[in-house]
Amino acid sequence: MSTVDDLRFSAEDPWKVAVLLTGCAAVTLAGIRPLLALVLTWVMLVLGWQAGSVTALLLPLWLTTAVVHAIVERRIGMIHAVTAIVALTALVISHTTFSVTAGFWGCTMLIFTAVALGEILRWALEAREQSHRAEETRRQEAVEHEQRLARARDDERSALARALHDVVASQLTIIATTVAAARTSSQPQALHDALDVVDSSTQTALVEMRELLQVLDRAETRGDSARPATRVTDPPSARISHLARTLTRLGREVTMDLDTHALDTVNAATADAAVRVVRESLTNAVRYAGDGPTSVSVQAVDRWLEVRVRTPQIGQQAPDRLRSMGSGRGLEGLATTVNEVGGSLRAGPDHSHWLVEAQLPLSR
Numbered sequence: 001m002s003t004v005d006d007l008r009f010s011a012e013d014p015w016k017v018a019v020l021l022t023g024c025a026a027v028t029l030a031g032i033r034p035l036l037a038l039v040l041t042w043v044m045l046v047l048g049w050q051a052g053s054v055t056a057l058l059l060p061l062w063l064t065t066a067v068v069h070a071i072v073e074r075r076i077g078m079i080h081a082v083t084a085i086v087a088l089t090a091l092v093i094s095h096t097t098f099s100v101t102a103g104f105w106g107c108t109m110l111i112f113t114a115v116a117l118g119e120i121l122r123w124a125l126e127a128r129e130q131s132h133r134a135e136e137t138r139r140q141e142a143v144e145h146e147q148r149l150a151r152a153r154d155d156e157r158s159a160l161a162r163a164l165h166d167v168v169a170s171q172l173t174i175i176a177t178t179v180a181a182a183r184t185s186s187q188p189q190a191l192h193d194a195l196d197v198v199d200s201s202t203q204t205a206l207v208e209m210r211e212l213l214q215v216l217d218r219a220e221t222r223g224d225s226a227r228p229a230t231r232v233t234d235p236p237s238a239r240i241s242h243l244a245r246t247l248t249r250l251g252r253e254v255t256m257d258l259d260t261h262a263l264d265t266v267n268a269a270t271a272d273a274a275v276r277v278v279r280e281s282l283t284n285a286v287r288y289a290g291d292g293p294t295s296v297s298v299q300a301v302d303r304w305l306e307v308r309v310r311t312p313q314i315g316q317q318a319p320d321r322l323r324s325m326g327s328g329r330g331l332e333g334l335a336t337t338v339n340e341v342g343g344s345l346r347a348g349p350d351h352s353h354w355l356v357e358a359q360l361p362l363s364r
Contacts, residue, residue, distance in 0.1 A: 015051030019044055023060025030067035037064050038072075038080055045087050052095045061088065062114045069118025070125060077118065085111045162276075162333040171205035173283050177250055197249055235264040236271040237298075240278050244296060247282055253293040254282075262300035262362070269341045270360045274298060274307050277345070280334050281309035281356040289313075289354070300362060304343075307358040310350065331356075 026040035041064045048057040065084060069077035085107050092103040178197045234242070237260040244254040263271060278296055285294050290312035297308040331347055338345040343360040 013051060013053075015047060016053050016056055019047045019051055019053055019056045020060075022047060023057055023064075026064045027060050027067075030064045031071065034068040034071045037068055038076075041065070041068075041080075041084070042087075045084075045091065049091055049094070054092055054095055058110065062110060065111060065114035066117040066121065069115050070121030077115070081111050081115050158333070158336065162337060171201040173286050174201045174246055174250065177286050193249065197246070201246070235260075236266075236275050237263045239275050240296065240298065243279055243282050247286065247294065250286065252285065252289075255293055255295045257295070257297040257299070259299045259305075262305060263298050266305055266360075266362055270305060270343075270362065273337050273341045273343065273360055274305060274358070276334060276337055277307045277356060277358045278309055280331065281311065284354075285309075285311040292353075303362055305360040305362055307356075307360065309356045310353050313349065313352050313354055 022040055022044040026037045026044060029040065030037040041061060044057050044060060048054065061084065065081060068080065085104075088107040088111070089100075089104045092098050092107060093100055096103070098106065175198050178194045178201075237258050240258065240263075241256070244256055247254050263274060266274075278298070282294065282296075292312035294309070294311045297306070297310075299306050331345075335345045338358050338360065341360060343358055345356070345358045347356045348354070
């Protein structure tokens with residue numbers, strides 16, 4: 001008699017109704033709560049033994065075994081399969097006319113076809129899960145790639161902003177200071193000297209801007225990330241000396257103590273960072289420093305190139321229009337430049353002076 005026939009003719013047998021309802025519940029929960037479905041399956045087998053009904057529980061048992069085997073650990077699934085074969089064989093032998101051998105092999109084939117179907121379902125589920133994981137990995141990699149590109153663009157913009165600050169802020173500060181001083185002088189020689197300083201600063205700014213644009217053009221052509229650097233046509237010691245001479249021409253006393261050999265033979269990134277530290281410090285000295293000498297020291301100490309620029313304490317001596325030229329980003333950008341080469345920067349009051357001190361690695 002088929003399961004459909006059991007549904008039709010078992011209304012007067014509550015045990016068969018219980019078997020069918022328990023089997024339906026087990027099948028329904030197999031994919032959601034597999035362990036609970038196993039418990040209901042064994043309840044169904046006990047009820048089937050009481051009802052003496054075999055055919056009513058075959059289909060629910062087969063479906064539940066297949067689905068549960070696809071979800072739970074194989075060890076649990078195989079234990080359930082073996083015990084189900086034993087229990088079902090005993091039920092078949094007790095309530096049908098099948099022999100022990102025929103009942104055993106019939107139940108074994110039934111359960112292991114369910115196990116085989118469960119393995120197929122397990123493979124399909126694992127393949128789908130792997131596909132989902134691969135898709136999620138691709139999506140995550142795409143997001144990370146976009147984030148890396150965004151960080152690279154931000155780094156390029158920051159590097160460009162620092163390079164422009166180095167080129168523009170320093171030279172324009174010198175030009176503005178020179179013009180402000182020339183306005184108060186009626187001496188022809190002073191005006192002539194002022195024009196020389198303006199001309200020199202303008203030419204320097206134009207050269208550095210041209211070289212900066214060339215660096216950006218080459219990077220764009222290659223598709224590389226642009227890392228603008230300052231002018232490298234002169235050795236670093238010469239560039240620092242030129243900065244000091246410019247301040248001297250503006251009427252400020254500058255003393256220098258340079259280890260030219262260490263400065264000129266160190267790697268390009270460290271040398272460029274050292275020049276930037278001196279440039280930014282001297283530019284701020286033009287804007288803000290009080291009366292008195294400014295000292296510049298660049299020395300090799302152990303594994304470090306130590307750069308120290310000491311100026312009279314920042315005061316209100318500079319005209320308001322010069323002080324307003326400061327963006328407040330110079331030291332922040334300078335700290336980023338120093339950190340990029342593996343160094344450290346400290347800037348702050350030192351008694352009656354302002355001290356900018358950087359430690360840069362001699363080798364990278």
